[in-house]
Amino acid sequence: MSISPARSQRGMALLVSLVFLLLLTLIGISSMQNATLQEKMASSVSLRNQSFQAAEAALRVGESAVQLDSYSLAVCNGIRQCEPPAESSTVNAAGFNSNSGVIWIASGNAFYGVQNIGTTVTAVNVPSATSATLYRITAVGIAGNSRSVVESIYAKY
Structure with missing residues (x-):
C-alpha cells in the first residue's frame, strides 16, 4: 500500500x-x-520647545519691566549675589531667594528674576561717555519635565 x-x-x-x-x-x-x-521623543521635543518659548516670553516681560523709567533696583553686593542665580535650575515658585538676592516673579508657566549688576561707560549701543546701568534678566520656563533657562543683559541709560 x-x-x-x-x-x-x-x-x-x-x-x-x-x-x-x-x-x-x-x-x-x-x-x-x-x-x-x-x-x-516627539513629546520631549514639544515640551522642550514649550519651556523655551515660555522662558523667552518671561524674559521679554522682565526686559519690559526694566525699561520703565520708574524701575529701580539696588546694585547686587558681593560676588555671590552678582553671579547668575544658581537656583535657576531648581526654582518652582515666585519669591525671594536669600542666597542670590533675586526676587523671582511668575509670568505664565515661567519665572523671571532681575539683578542690577552695576554701571558701565563701555556698553554696546550706548552713546560714548554715557553711563549705563546693567541689569541681568534671567528667565526660567517650565513645561512638563522640561526646563529652559535664558538670560539677557539689558543696558539702561
Missing part, C-alpha cells in the same frame, strides 16, 4: 502559516515599540 503525496502533506500548510503568523507578530511588536519610542 502506497501513501499518496496529498495525504503526506496534511498539516504542513498549517505549520507554515503558523510560522508566517509568528514572524508577522514579531514584526508588528517591533514596529509598535519603535512607534512608541518616536512618540516619546
Whole structure:
C-alpha cells in the first residue's frame, strides 16, 4: 500500500502559516515599540520647545519691566549675589531667594528674576561717555519635565 503525496502533506500548510503568523507578530511588536519610542521623543521635543518659548516670553516681560523709567533696583553686593542665580535650575515658585538676592516673579508657566549688576561707560549701543546701568534678566520656563533657562543683559541709560 502506497501513501499518496496529498495525504503526506496534511498539516504542513498549517505549520507554515503558523510560522508566517509568528514572524508577522514579531514584526508588528517591533514596529509598535519603535512607534512608541518616536512618540516619546516627539513629546520631549514639544515640551522642550514649550519651556523655551515660555522662558523667552518671561524674559521679554522682565526686559519690559526694566525699561520703565520708574524701575529701580539696588546694585547686587558681593560676588555671590552678582553671579547668575544658581537656583535657576531648581526654582518652582515666585519669591525671594536669600542666597542670590533675586526676587523671582511668575509670568505664565515661567519665572523671571532681575539683578542690577552695576554701571558701565563701555556698553554696546550706548552713546560714548554715557553711563549705563546693567541689569541681568534671567528667565526660567517650565513645561512638563522640561526646563529652559535664558538670560539677557539689558543696558539702561
